[in-house]
Amino acid sequence: MASKAQKNASFNIVVVGQNGRLQYEAVLFVASLRAKSPAFSGRVFVAEPQPGPRWTKDPRMSNPDVVALLNQMDAEILPFESRHFGESYPNGNKIELLRELPAGEPFVFFDTDTLITGDISKVPFDFDRPSASLKVEGTWPEPPLYGPQYTAIWKSLYDKFDIEFESTLDLSQPDEYWRRYLYFNAGFFYYRCPHEFGARFEKYALQIRTDPPEELACQSLDPWLDQVVLPLVIHELGGGRDALPDGFLDGTVSTHYRLIPLMYARESDLAVETLQEVAAPNKVKKVLKQYDPFKRMIYQGRGHKARALFDRDHLPRREQVIRNTLRRNGYWLR
Template identity: 50%
Template structure:
């Protein structure tokens, strides 16, 4: 079967540019991944940005290119600063039409070869928490909320249900973490996602009256688009041995495998990269001042809390939260 060859991330000024460098360096750390095309979408100044969102560190730009990344301007027409999570949807248009792809958030560490990820039906990360929707006390139900969205776009929700779980269980419904997702044509998926976003934001179904759309909008439309393209839940290894969506560096030291920590430290301590990473407070404190190993000893043997906010609180209580 064909495999994915195009990898997309979005990088800009601030923390994301350092995360993008870590992503690229960990991707190329594995020789098998060196023939993958890495596209870095870089938002450009414009009416949807108050300032300049471009990568500000020349050294990071230089090293990304040395790692084989194609840095391509992204001229935001829909989201920009008002909803940065949505810029990934616009960035899909920068990839070659008709070619399979994988998108990753920059706060992802590649921990193994991903060159063998099959370009099958679209899918996304199932390392997800019950962040949306919130079921109101007096209704509508989860089934009614999701059903209204599927009906709006002429989709068959029944084909997506995980029937191991009951109607009141959020796990029954197709809901993904947008930290990574794959597709067979970036232009087709991007156009579909943007169409769904515009329709929901402009005229949400009545069943969504009590729901908060932001910051969950990208994750609301993702399962709809994946279902529309014949995709669904699929094991790619990207939620396990091949990649780690860490959100904040302390989470790697607190909860990730020894292998993931080893990859992080090998990549960031490379002779030509360490001084760049050392310029960001999270990398400096967790890696180069060795707060990370200290946190790992404190948390060792403690089951990771299920939600991001609970994990963050546990790390904060230990005195090591930084992002």
């Protein structure tokens, strides 16, 4: 059992910032964190991939106004090298940045398209038991008609690294139903040491990418590689699906909105109200308006018009239906 000190430890927060949409999302993330979590005392990092052979263009944040505002909000720019992934698999940023975070200090990684809506210092993290987002659909694997099925596919991954498999199963779920198997969204994850977590994350991702078990022959690993590897890392380090109480992250304290039209279409009133509040100060507005989807959706009122198209109590079950509705009405901006 984790000590009280470990459960209540100060921790660092990290998101990715790079050229394009993510640099503006990083501003929105940090602005929301500062507005809604004034008691948070840890360091805030915006990890920035550096130019190199794995990028055809400079991936660094290109807008000096973005960088200046992040610094003004006490976010630290954290350069990191793309040794293995880069442009071919940008989701690999969240793996490679971990080596540059302070060793031995608890951390929480968030996807940049996240809004903080409550006091993150009140989230009861147990950093000795890692976990990740359960806001997930059955996106991987897609078992072929004649097999192998879910159990064989997932077990092959655990067996590859000699990790125990049986205790990962949720026996309340039917056999060969995707929810029976440990599966996370990589929208957030946390642990007591980024280097320990990152070393496993990187090792397993590279080995699965280059030498997957034969049971994965019909499976795509792009863009799912990070979410395929996360369960292995989390389980081996003693975490799981029950490590964090429900209702905090992906709940009252954070919203993983993914794209701004989806925020208005499907997220809670709390999330949309928080968005409008933290985007309103002039110093934030001046920067966010430079990104056209934010300008149109947040500041020109198109977001609320898009929101009126949907009943949040009866949303379509498939995200693609939401996207198609937004696109058909001229609100699909990204």
